[in-house]
Amino acid sequence: MLYSLQEKNPHLGIDCNNVGTNDMKEQNVFETLIGKQQQIFLATQVVKMILKIDDVITPSAF
Template identity: 80%
Template structure:
């Protein structure tokens, strides 16, 4: 939704249309056409997310989750 909104599209309508297209065509490669190319197929637009990119996102999310308790430990002793 954020991608559609940042592209100047109606987020809910655009997302609903893409999800319906994914189900209708049984194509998981449909996405938001941000560049107004005319197709929602990300393979045709040469938009790919690599395995390394997904691994880095997961690693970063894990690091953030681990940091939250550490931040709480640092903040709590100063209140006493």
């Protein structure tokens, strides 16, 4: 979750459901830091794999 220094609210997040508040505690959304870290790690791995595939496939292969 995001931490806003100006608002001093560690429960800020993105309002994907258009509820009208960015406070995840009010929306009953609870996500652990380790869960967020895993998501970022896995997303990074996917990007690396795509870039490796892109290097293997040459334009002349099409």
